[in-house]
Amino acid sequence: MAGMTTSAREQTGRSLAYLATLPVDLVKGIGPRTAKRLGEAGIDSVADLLLHVPRRYLDRSQIFDLSNVPLGEEVTVGGTVEKVNRRRISRKRTMIEARITDGTSTMTAVWFNPYLKISEGQEVALSGKAELFRGRLQMKAPDLDRLDDDDSLVTGRVVPVHPAIGGLSTRQIRISVDNALSRATPITEVLPDDMIDRLDLVGRNEAFRNVHFPEERADADRARARLVFDELFRLQLALALRKRRQIDEARGIVLDVDGELATTFFDSLPFDLTGGQQAVIDDIRSDLASEHPMHRLLQGEVGSGKTVVALAALLVGVEAGYQAAIMAPTEVLADQHYLSTVASIEDAGLAPAGTDGAAGTANLFEKGDSPEVRVALLTANRAISNAASDLSRADLHALIAGGDIDLVVGTHSLIQEGVEFARLGVAVVDEQHRFGVHQRVRLREKAQDYDPDLLIMTATPIPRTLAMTLYGDLDVSVLDEMPPGHMDVPTRRVGPDDTSVHDLIRSEVAAGHQAFIVCPLVEDSDKLQAKSATAEYERLMGVYPDLTLGLLHGQMRPAEKDDVMRRFRAGEIDVLVATTVIEVGIDVPNATVMVIEDADRFGLNQLHQLRGRVGRPRPDGVLPAFCILVADPTTPEGKARIEAMVATNDGFRLAEEDLRIRGQGTVFGARQSGMTDLKLADLLRDLDVLVTARREALALVQQDPKLIEHPDLAEEVRLLLGDDDEWLQRS
Ligand code: ADP
Ligand code: MG
Secondary structure (H helix, E strand, C coil), rough: CCCCCCHHHCCCCHHHHHCCCCCHHHHCCCHHHHHHHHHHHCCCCHHHHHHCCCCEEEEEHCCEEEHCCCCCCCEEEEEEEEEEEEEEEECCEEEEEEEECCCCEEEEECCCCCCCCCCCEEEEEEEEEEEEECEEEEEECCCCEECCCCCHCCCCCEEECCEEEEEEHHHHHHHHHHHHHHHHHEEECCCCHHHHHHHHHCCHHHHHHHHHCCCCCCHHHHHHHHHHHHHHHHHHHHHHHHHHHHHCCCCCCCCCCCCCCHHHHHHHCCCCCCCHHHHHHHHHHHHHHCCCCCCCEEEEEECCCHHHHHHHHHHHHHHHHCCEEEECCCCCHHHHHHHHHHHHHHCCCCCCCCCCCCCCCCCHHHHHCCCCCEEEEEEEEEEEEEECCCCHHHHHHHHCCCCCCCEEEECCCCCCCCCCCCCCEEEEEHHHHHHHHHHHHHCCEEEECCCEEEEEEEECCCCHHHHHHCCCEEEEEECCCCCCCCCCEEEEEEEECCCCCHHHHHHHHHHHHHCEEECCCCCCCHHHHHHHHHHHHHHHHEEEEEEEEEEECCCHHHHHHHHHHHHHHHHCCCCECHHHHHCCCCCCCCCEEEECCHHHHCCHHHHHHHCCCCEEECCEEEECCEEEEEEECCCHHHHHHHHHHHHCCCHHHHHHHHHHHHHHHHHHHHHHCCCCCCCCCCCCCCHHHHHHHHHHHHHHHHHHHCCCCCCCHHHHHHHHHHHHHHHEEEE
16 A cells, blocks of 8 residues: 555664663673673664674584595585694794594694684684695684684574684673574564565564574565665665755756857867767756756776766757856866867867957857957966966956856865856856865855755766665766777886886887876875875986976976976977876876876776876877886785786776775775765675665655654664764765
């Protein structure tokens, strides 16, 4: 029946939200001291404890006999500890050797963990890979689980193995959870019946029971699936509610998108838009035409051509009589956007006539048949416009505030105090991962009586799952089609002393091409980074005395930076020795070599961005390009990053690899929030569930925008997401 909700049903038992308000020391056996230590480990409430689920289940029917273990595969064996040997093998390392027997055979298990607790006579299960060592069966550093036979909770076929935490052993946790369950159950359902049926989920009470103490392995899996769904659904519900609130509270503007300006502009470009660009532009146009403010994330592979997509949005805004702005994270990139925009505008015959006296001219549409687009650049060091020469900063501020500039390109300077817009209608944030949420909000607030349309762009590949989670309140467009002629950039690693790099650079330069050499990362300060880049530049002058080298780092004066970039663009510099100031956005298609020194120290995303500086499209096609990673990686992570870069050019695959290398916990930090790490869900493994949870959350909020008919769910979102939900509402 439509409108039938859980709250209308007869309910007995306790809600998860309620259990989230009960301190964990109410559980039998957990005293104040243990509660404190559990709290330090993130378990404060009874609900937290119940959500501390087993990391593994031992299925007794799946335990191999030692006489019959397959070698080299992940397996579990069980048996009695016959003998334990502890040996100090160096000042730092202790080796523990245990002999295990199960009646069919014996095996040796070896650990190098001095804190491992194991003693003779214990019943244990060991999970790991068995191998033959000197003709004998052994496991190196297997996971160890104690099977205490006197434990009435583990007499079933399936034994839950809870992660030990807060000083409680696996077994103590198991007992505490059992105590908690017997007090807390039945736990009430919160999902509507029809959703449970449709998604074929188990009920919540059953899920909590079975995730901890399943009869059968399959029961545990279904229980876990339900709890994973709940976790992702709560998060998506919070995001959907926020998005809904944004829509309800927004004061959007409706733009007329049927003008010619963008079309005129595109017709003058030396290339055709890709299908992908066209599709994204269509998304954007319908956003602009709608009464709701655009709130769209454009995720586009490096080099996929996001800038022209942004220009489409900006020009529609301009033609509709509003001002438009694009904010970039670095001066070098803002400069580049300004230069290329002004040049394209000129090519399209849209440049303002004359460069003086433009100040004070009326809106471009009062000029009949010859529309003009007045563009300005505003950064910490530059204040210029194609509509007037010799501007002071104050002049430019006045022009923007008076509505006499149509399109402003800039850096953070755009959101400084003192920069006022007459009527900002469309705002774009480029390389948005370099900005914080606040900066995005501040740009939007530059429009006073209404909410402008906002497009945020990023080439930081975010796995789709993460995009949906971190940016769940945004509409997302993906640009994964590359302009025609695109080729992968072959990538190889060389050791620090490999001179083949020199040969490559010389032969590319001889062919009329150019190269980047990115200096080793110096973490401490911009000053030290600049110093080391300068030293590297001087060293490389000795290596390439026959070539023209340029140096670019963050501490150079703006005029120097401009000059170097201009000369590099003009082909006067063969090799640009640079810091990561060139990491994002830089587009010099004649450059064909990217050398990254000490590459293992850079993040995977940075490496991908840097490589994206070469192999870029030009109107006459793409030049074959090369990426050389100079590294002798010493850490496993560094090695993994280099391997990933060599293996693929696909940003989304690299992003997933990055997630795998770093773990999902750290990735949440990227949004500069205290977003709770997911406890059960795994964004790589549970992609399908996430997609479902998102769809269901959006549908539910569509039908019940304030969750008035679903108060239990509303309460759960509020109580379980806590501070994060508050954060979600703020930004
Ligand atoms: P990114 O998405 O990395 O910001 P850009 O917008 O800088 O990429 O575009 C990269 C290059 O591709 C630019 O030189 C741009 O002129 C060119 N380009 C963009 N779209 C196309 C297209 N459809 N066909 C050919 N070249 C294109
Ligand atoms: Mg770009």
